[in-house]
Amino acid sequence: MEASEDGKIKVTVNGPYLVSGALPLARQTIVADDDGESVAWSEGERYHQHPHYALCRCGASHTKPFCDGSHMSAAFDGTETAVRAPYDELAEDIVGPDLILRDEVVLCADARFCHRAGGAWNLVKQEGEEAVETVRAEAELCPSGRYTAIDRETGERHEPDLPLSVGIVADPHEGVAGPLWVRGGVPVESADGHVYEVRNRVTLCRCGGSSNKPFCDGTHLEAGFHDDE
Ligand code: FES
Structure with missing residues (x-):
């Protein structure tokens, strides 16, 4: 299945990211050298390619990276606070x-x-x-x-040459899971219909803790965010 040029990510009110356009989804791991410095990316598990899927945004899902509805019981506040300027x-x-x-x-x-x-x-x-x-x-x-x-x-x-795709970031050197790495110029639309500036690479928070939602601000490190329960 080819990723569609019409692919996009829709942020939902206090809920998941709805991904459309059959965007490929794979683990992307930060590789560190012997000094612990980040030096490369390594692509890992590729998920079965679906035309549409919902990715967890609150960090509480038991089926990460996918949404399982836990944002409801977690009373997730997903208010988008990022400045809407280029x-x-x-x-x-x-x-x-x-x-x-x-x-x-x-x-x-x-x-x-x-x-x-x-x-x-x-x-x-x-x-x-x-x-x-x-x-x-x-x-x-x-x-x-x-x-x-x-x-x-x-x-x-x-700019790096990045395919239309979504990465699930892992950061084993720090022992944490990271954000969604949205690659290749995928539009991200806010819950109220604003399309953020389309860029070759952006990272979206999936731990639920960013102060710059929907974008990641590194809070997952302090939070010790994990993919498993
Ligand atoms: S994934 Fe939530 S702040 Fe980075």
């Missing part, structure tokens, strides 16, 4: 000699790819091919799109 308006630029590192900290899902080699926010200020390549790689691995690397001379944005 990324470029909200983000700040860290300007280096070769690259601009655009940064919207509120979107941070704490996947930590930007920490390696001294931190993308420091490296971007350095000259040289190695620093440029590292900043680009770190920005492209960022699942939430908090960071974007932009070529200063040409204005080109370096």
Whole structure:
């Protein structure tokens, strides 16, 4: 089954994410190196592809990543609080000699790819091919799109090539489960019908604890969120 270009994710009032368009669903695991730094993604279990499915948003389902109706008994408050403005308006630029590192900290899902080699926010200020390549790689691995690397001379944005799909993030180094990684430019529509800016990569909260719903803000780490009960 092909993923449909019409695929989208609908946020429901205090309920799950309704996914349509046969978007492929798979585990996506953050791979850490021997120093514990996040360095790569590893795709794991692929779920059977359905035209429509409902993913847990409250964190309480017994059949994660799918919704089982537990948001009702949990009295989940899924009020969406994210600012409805484009990324470029909200983000700040860290300007280096070769690259601009655009940064919207509120979107941070704490996947930590930007920490390696001294931190993308420091490296971007350095000259040289190695620093440029590292900043680009770190920005492209960022699942939430908090960071974007932009070529200063040409204005080109370096974006990873991501298929239309949804990832269920696992973070074994921290011993937690993470957000939904929405990839390839899937529209996300709020419960009241607003379509958030369509981006190549965003992360949606599925632990129920984010203060920036529907987006992940890294709270799943402090909350020790797990996929199992
Ligand atoms: S999954 Fe990251 S804050 Fe909920």
